[in-house]
Amino acid sequence: MSIERIMEIWTQYQEQIWEAIGQTFYMVGMSTVAAVILGIPLGTLIFVTRPGGMLENRAASVLLNTLVNVIRSFPFLLLVVFMFPLTRMIVGTTIGTTAATIPLAVVAIAGYSRLVEQALVEVPRGVIEAARSMGASRLEIVWKFLYVEARSGLVLGLTTSIVSFISYSTVVGIVGGGGVGDFAIRYGYQRFEMDVTICMIVLMVLLVQIVQVVGSTISRKIDKR
Amino acid sequence: MAILSLQKVSKSYTAQGQTFQAVLPVSMEIETGGIHGIIGTSGAGKSTLLRLMNLLERPDEGSVFFEKRDLMRVSERELREARRSIGMIFQQFNLVHNRTVHGNVAAALELARTPKRDRDRRITEVLSFVGLEDKVRQYPAQLSGGQKQRVAIARAMASNPKLLLCDEPTSALDPQTTEELLNTLLHINRTLGVTIVIVTHEMEVVRQICTRVSVMEMGAVVDTFDLPKRSEERVRPNLSYREQILGLVHKEDAP
Numbered sequence: 001m002s003i004e005r006i007m008e009i010w011t012q013y014q015e016q017i018w019e020a021i022g023q024t025f026y027m028v029g030m031s032t033v034a035a036v037i038l039g040i041p042l043g044t045l046i047f048v049t050r051p052g053g054m055l056e057n058r059a060a061s062v063l064l065n066t067l068v069n070v071i072r073s074f075p076f077l078l079l080v081v082f083m084f085p086l087t088r089m090i091v092g093t094t095i096g097t098t099a100a101t102i103p104l105a106v107v108a109i110a111g112y113s114r115l116v117e118q119a120l121v122e123v124p125r126g127v128i129e130a131a132r133s134m135g136a137s138r139l140e141i142v143w144k145f146l147y148v149e150a151r152s153g154l155v156l157g158l159t160t161s162i163v164s165f166i167s168y169s170t171v172v173g174i175v176g177g178g179g180v181g182d183f184a185i186r187y188g189y190q191r192f193e194m195d196v197t198i199c200m201i202v203l204m205v206l207l208v209q210i211v212q213v214v215g216s217t218i219s220r221k222i223d224k225r
Numbered sequence: 226m227a228i229l230s231l232q233k234v235s236k237s238y239t240a241q242g243q244t245f246q247a248v249l250p251v252s253m254e255i256e257t258g259g260i261h262g263i264i265g266t267s268g269a270g271k272s273t274l275l276r277l278m279n280l281l282e283r284p285d286e287g288s289v290f291f292e293k294r295d296l297m298r299v300s301e302r303e304l305r306e307a308r309r310s311i312g313m314i315f316q317q318f319n320l321v322h323n324r325t326v327h328g329n330v331a332a333a334l335e336l337a338r339t340p341k342r343d344r345d346r347r348i349t350e351v352l353s354f355v356g357l358e359d360k361v362r363q364y365p366a367q368l369s370g371g372q373k374q375r376v377a378i379a380r381a382m383a384s385n386p387k388l389l390l391c392d393e394p395t396s397a398l399d400p401q402t403t404e405e406l407l408n409t410l411l412h413i414n415r416t417l418g419v420t421i422v423i424v425t426h427e428m429e430v431v432r433q434i435c436t437r438v439s440v441m442e443m444g445a446v447v448d449t450f451d452l453p454k455r456s457e458e459r460v461r462p463n464l465s466y467r468e469q470i471l472g473l474v475h476k477e478d479a480p
Contacts, residue, residue, distance in 0.1 A: 130319035130377075132281055134336045134384070135308035144332055148323050224364040225322040 001195050009199055016183060020200075023097050023178035024169055024207075027104055031165045034105035035112035035158065042068070042109060043116025044142060054128070054138050071110035076171055079103050100177025104168055112161045119153030120146055152223035159215025163208050170204075180204055227254040227290075228388055228420050234277050234287030236270075247273040249444040250287065255388070260414055260421040262431040265441035271424040272392050274441065278422065279311045279390060280304060291388070309337045312381030312419075316393035318373040320365040320380070326352065327361040330380050337384035351379040355409060371402035378409060382419075389413065391423040395430060401466075403427075407434050 010017070046068065048054045049061040074082070080103045084094045087102040123146055131145040147154070170181020180200050188197030236248040248270045255261050255278075263271045276282040278289060280296050289296045291307055299307065320329050330348045339347060352358045355375040365373055374394060381389060391410065395403040411434050413419050425431060431438050431452075440448040 124317075124319070126315055126317050126319035127321060129281060130313070130315065130380075131336075133279060133308060133311070133313035133390075134333050134380075135305040136336050137305060140336060144335065145321060149321055151323060222323070224366060 001198065005195060006199060009196055013183075013187060013196070016187065017180075020178060020180045020183035021203075023182075024166065024180045026097055027101050027169045027172065027177060027179060028162060028165045030101045031104045031108035031169075032158070032162055035108040035161055035165075039109045039112035039161075040116050040154070043113035044120065044146075046113060046117045047120040047146075048138070048142075054141065068110045068113055071106060072114065074107075076103075076107060076168055077174065079107065080172060080175060095176040097176075097178050100169075100172035100175050104165060104172060104177075107168060108161060108165055111164065112157060115157030115161060116154060119150040119157055122153055123149045149225075152219040152225075155215060155219040155222065159212060159219070162211050162215070166204060166208055166211070180207075226257050228257040228292060229255040229278060229422075230288075230290040231274075231277065232288040232290070234274075234284040234289060236273055236277060236282055236284055246444055248277065248284075251446050252287075253439060253446060253449070255420060255422055256437065257420055258414075258418055259436040260410070260423065260434050262435035262438040263422065263424045263441060264426065264428070264431050264438060267426060269441040270444040271426075271441050274446075275390050275392055275422060275424045279308050279313060281313075309384045310386050311388045311390060312384070312386035313390040314374065314377045314381050314392065314394050316396045318365070318370075318377045318397075320373055320376055322365050324364075325361065326357060326363055326365070326368075326376050326379075329365070329376055330383050333380045333383040339384070347383060351382050352376075354382070354413075355379045369402075370398050371406060374398065374402075374406055375409065378406075378413070382413065382417075386419065388420045388422070391421060393424055393426070395425070395427065403430070404433075410434060 042064065046061070046064050049057040049064065051058070051061070053061075071079070080100070083103045083106065087094050087099050090102055091099050093099050127145055127149055128141055131141045136144065169177065169179045170184075173179060173182025173185055180203055184197045184200030188194060188200060231251055231253045233250040233252055234248065235246070235250045237244050237246045239245075251274060253274075263274060265271050273282060277284045278291075280289065284297065287297070291311065294303075294307070296304055296307055321332065324332060327348055330351060331344055334344045334347060348361070349358060352361060355378050357372060357375050357379065360368065360372065360376075365376065368376065374397075389410075394410070395406055398406060407430065410421060410423070414421050414434075421434075423430065423435065435452055437449070437451050439446045
């Protein structure tokens, strides 16, 4: 594929490509926000309710773990369809970028909560013990000790999650979610313009690379252990 | 007078259906102003007994009186307040590695609700007390074992505790550093009047700084006795390896 062809695709589809990139950023961005705002508390709850945890609670632990596992084991496309009623309740429609964001956010929260739990497990028990000995409340232990000590793992986990959100976001083209993946299918695959598809795949690979490099760098910089 | 008194406290653990009695009913008085050693082999229950003193481990039964108050009967909030008057240091130091030396001490002051404007002054104070005022901006990973334990001491001392619990504080340190650290603990005891409880398996530690010692075996305290009073210069100055080794050989040779 020549440079000229790439330029040609670009000039021809510039508007649509920008729109697709915008939609991908919107879906991935919203999912990331959801993962941070709800995934971190959920992962923390799973961590503290586990046997031997600070708020050991067998019922809550089993319930939360099952919930997260069920969501994570759902084939994503089926989850999108399965969640139509909830999506309609929240955004009023099941079609479009915002509607597509709902199942994406649900998967994001469940997936990231598991990585949050794993990052918290890595914190040495002794640190929690020291915090307790200084009179820290449970909330203070979590905020001032656990998150501080697990922060590089939290960032690394979020990076892994964002990469998977980018991948998931291509699937929601099916419900009119749009995005780079959807553009590749509609303009490349369905019109037999294979080179358009390839251009979009390259674009997504680049996007993933950037996310990964930025995430890994931040994670390394804030890790003083 | 006793600053802390354990009355028939016991602790058992259940793992895989097996019950293990870590501490048999133990009663013990920690005299105000002293340095109380708890010695015994590993698995004797010393560290668990120490954790019963600030309820890091809740005793199955018994009472823990700290300054006349039974910690077993106070609310969770009151227990947290009491813990701010009871410092603790650990064998593995347990510092927050993603916080600087300054940040580690600051965390203790935040927990103690020390007003912001007083924090920096207090941090400088405790860090210079342990001789680390030049390390404020460093992270624990950049420090030696002895320095880490000093940061842990500074952190534990930040909220002006009356009692300092030490769980094998020198077991991860070399002999020279151990000596220096024991001097620091002695200094804290003598100049600040802080009562110290120190768990150790090293006879030498007890010999050097303790005023009283309890011996533990299989979850029970089998012996408790006072150590003879010693003069101020009891703690030896830092000897070189040569002096220490030759001194030791010399002593063993004597009939």
